């Protein structure tokens with residue numbers, strides 16, 4: 001046993017990794033933070049939290065019965081089940097990671113991620129760079145293995161689906177609008193109105209979820225907002241960013257706030273020094289333990305805890321550096337995109353068109369006309385879904401329907417557009433189309449013809 005451990009030391013350059021790894025082999029995981037559904041005690045025992053476990057099971061049940069993650073979000077919201085971080089609303093990725101985690105069947109993959117041995121590096125997904133251990137029956141399971149495996153199948157199928165399918169059918173509403181907009185009056189989530197009358201011609205409608213109830217609603221903004229308004233508003237906002245100095249100023253101030261100051265840099269140096277000292281100590285302790293056949297792991301345990309806590313402090317700075325880099329890139333991409341935008345007319349954006357062909361009767365086809373929309377459902381989608389999803393953290397909608405989009409902390413921007421004005425513009429465009437329909441109808445054409453003949457007859 002001692003010989004094997006010695007080989008291990010030689011083959012591993014990073015001794016803290018060695019420390020944790022040897023624990024893992026003995027089935028001891030140095031994890032101290034809780035996982036939804038479990039509380040991890042000081043002795044690293046995993047205890048099931050029944051309330052949370054019931055939610056996990058519910059999620060899996062809904063998912064394998066064919067519900068989408070968004071439908072699960074709606075379900076949890078309706079039942080007012082708080083999310084792991086205490087928020088009222090569940091996040092897509094949280095649910096996805098719960099559905100994908102082997103921890104719920106009692107297993108544990110050790111070293112799913114690893115931290116490269118260079119300063120400033122963040123944990124990365126382990127794709128064979130360091131050994132990975134799959135520990136079965138590591139703790140008490142919450143979910144049945146059969147259900148878990150079924151969920152993995154669906155998750156893998158959906159992964160493929162998402163990459164080739166840009167937009168779900170209109171009735172479900174735009175997926176990227178779920179959990180993005182909040183009511184400025186009450187802070188409630190703007191959620192899709194599931195009344196069927198709004199799923200038809202002009203697309204989905206959205207509304208503050210606290211205003212739904214007839215009795216006991218806590219918000220007075222009962223208005224529904226057509227999804228196409230949200231689409232159009234965002235496109236106009238991107239056009240406005242193109243010309244806005246204010247936006248650039250806010251963006252620079254935000255990035256500046258993330259930048260590490262000299263005080264932060266010297267603290268980082270100090271932490272690195274302390275870690276190095278503990279590493280040396282760990283080396284010596286491991287060496288001693290090998291000679292004793294690993295009977296007393298208390299000291300190693302303590303040193304590792306110390307190193308982990310120091311690394312966590314360093315991690316905060318690394319995260320900030322990473323965030324600065326990521327956000328700078330992201331926001332610069334946004335500006336680049338905005339530079340390229342070209343104004344688009346209201347009519348074209350909504351692909352509004354006459355419902356009858358020239359020469360058709362305005363009366364005979366009334367039924368037909370009523371059933372078909374001014375809006376061509378097959379018209380191009382001018383909403384840059386990808387930009388919205390990647391750039392907008394959240395948005396607030398005020399009582400007049402003005403929208404402010406949050407692109408980063410303190411970088412909030414929107415156009416001065418009022419929903420009622422938008423509706424008026426929409427009606428105006430509709431009236432124009434009605435006139436166009438009338439002028440091109442068989443009735444008016446016949447009348448024109450008649451006038452011509454009548455003119456020819458006059459002496």
Ligand SMILES: [Zn+2]
Nearest residue numbers: 183186208219
């Ligand atoms: Zn509200």
